[in-house]
Amino acid sequence: MRNEGNALFESRGVSRGLLICSRAFAASTLLAIVSIWLYRCVHLFAHNNHALVWIGMFAAEVWFGLYWMLTQASRWNIIYRRTFKDKLSYRDEKELPGVDIFVCTADPTIEPPIMVINTVLSVMAYDYPSEKLSVYLSDDGGSDITFYALTLASAFAKHWIPYCKKYKVESPCPAAYFNTSAPPEEGSEDWASIKDLYEEMKNQIQSVTELGGISKELRLEYNEFTQWESFSSARDHDTILHILIGVSSDKEVKDIDGCTLPNLIYLAREKRPQHHHNYKAGAMNSLIRVSEKMSNGLIILNVDCDMYSNSSQSVKDALCFFMDKEKGNEIAYVQFPQNYENVTKNDIYASYMRTISEVDFHGMDGLGGPLYIGTGCFHRRDTLCGRVFSKNQTTSNYWNRGNEHRFLEEASFDLQERLKNLASCTFEKDTQWGNEVGLKYGCPVEDVITGLSIQCSGWKSVYYNPERKAFLGVAPTSLYPTLVQHKRWSEGDLQILLSKYSPASYGFGRISPGHIMGYCVYLLWAPSSLPTLYYCIIPSLHLLSGNHLFPQISSPWFIPFAYIIFSAYAYSLAEFLWTGGTFLGWWNDQRIWLYKRTSSYFFALVDTIGSLVKFSSTTFTITSKVADQGAYQRYKQDIMDFETPSPLITILVTVAMLNLFCLAGLVKQLLVDFSRTFETMAVQIILCSFLVLINLPLYEALLLRKDKGKLPSFVTVISVSLALLACTCFTFLN
Ligand SMILES: O=c1ccn([C@@H]2O[C@H](COP(=O)(O)OP(=O)(O)O[C@H]3O[C@H](CO)[C@@H](O)[C@H](O)[C@H]3O)[C@@H](O)[C@H]2O)c(=O)[nH]1
């Protein structure tokens, strides 16, 4: 605890009582795990007929046990942070550093320009001196519609920013503001007129979007569009760079109150088909270079185009960490949680990832710092540019550096050409960009690997999870994109484990052992699919033949199994409810947990192995931020969408059907001899019934539903055949 004196933030652990309880609980779980292992060892060779099956069970249980131990690392020292912003305000305003904000977008159809500019406007409205804020929009789609929307936004900003200041708007994203707030009592006229302006802008953007491009008249009106002459596709064009607002240059724009507006810059880096563009990491690195020559903010905030700012205070919050006299020096980045505007109460796709956001990351914070998760993260520019941490770095004047606003004086034609070169395809050739400098290339989770390497060079990071959500994004509203997103993540995470930055080798001695364990929880997502699949299939199949793979109820060995089943679920439920979730939300979370493991993680594993032997290479599939009306309605009603026929879905349905058939087969045996069957097979029965129960929405989508989100018949036919085949083969071969 430290809140006296000049500290700008304090850190607090959980209460002693809770700590003792959770550690006692962990100890008892460990005991049960070891007992289970012992049980397997003792009985392995007593079951000669099924030795292989038993070895498989044992291997799965060893995996689960060890994996559980890894998860304990981030339960060990959970930390909560609090900032003291008013203390920051006492400091001389001159001392506040410049902050550069990077917004990334890549595709105008699945990331609608209206959404992108809402994010841009929300980050322009931070409660922070405007002349120290610069907002850069990176457009990997190179879309003239997005650019057009941005020009309209820069005009709208003249009204919007003063409005936010005048009425102290806490959520400075216009769309969100007009969605949720009824006309205020005071200033309802202002409200109505600013809303009109917003609607007008929205309509203009909409009509251009519907037209599918910029009309001739508009092209004549804005000569900036000449930059699109080189454009032949999103993958083939020159650098397009445009300063929409440039403080104290000829591009300076004042708002309607005569105050300065933040800098606003549009950048579409050069793209050529023969040059790999390295997705978001490539975009970020171009932005780092270009912004350095312009505003050169010491702090860089990075958000995805759907992650609007929901709090005008986040910049100051983040600075409380960086500028703290005692601890600030060692902090490389401040990560805020990834929250979503569109999650429903029971969060059917578990997008919130509650235990990760509310428990795990606080635990990682206690171990040396959370992962960098790509959005809602404030970085120290120096670190991103590869500066290694040193204990005795000089601190006086650190925050005064770079306040000279370079581009203001020399925003000449010459400079613009030089800047464009920084964003060219060839600039990085024979440099350390993407390797030692900037965000790392070659990994679908460029964020995690970059954060890890920063921590390995001695820096700490901070997780800040304030009461008022700082950023809100758009979560996928259908099962398939959720699975695809998790496939990308788990695949990227596994690649990190196999890369030269692996925490297990490179991290050793550079970050703490607990921190390594904390990272491994994520990096081992993909391989954990195998034991999970084994556990979901093999015990159920053996119900058909009456082979018991677990101890009988009357055996003392039954106790550890029963204890684990009961305690693991009780614990996860308690954790979920305690962090503000609902019971149904927890149940949905369990389902998605299972789906991710048996589908996304499995295919991630397969693809990683494939790319090791050079069959495939990884791509970055951008998550769609739009849904059609029907799908959206279903989402709002917590009805799962299985619409897309894909192997990712087929495997889920196959496992679900297999368990249904096994349970049906079991009923027959139960009718013959209930008490004996139950006595010998209790754990398998529980397991199989659980799998059937959790899959109820899937059976419903297969059998009962008529809407568009039901299971495609193609998937149904394949899955049912596969499941039947497996059951039949198994019965006959046994
Ligand atoms: O070639 C590309 C591809 C993507 N993006 C942008 O990257 C962001 C993230 O893409 P999205 O499809 O929304 O992926 P998510 O799975 O939602 O993203 C999470 O995971 C990614 C790593 O897998 C991180 O890059 C993101 O910051 C993090 O929010 C978006 O703003 C995109 O516009 C680009 O700028 N260029």
Ligand SMILES: [Mn+2]
């Ligand atoms: Mn996203």
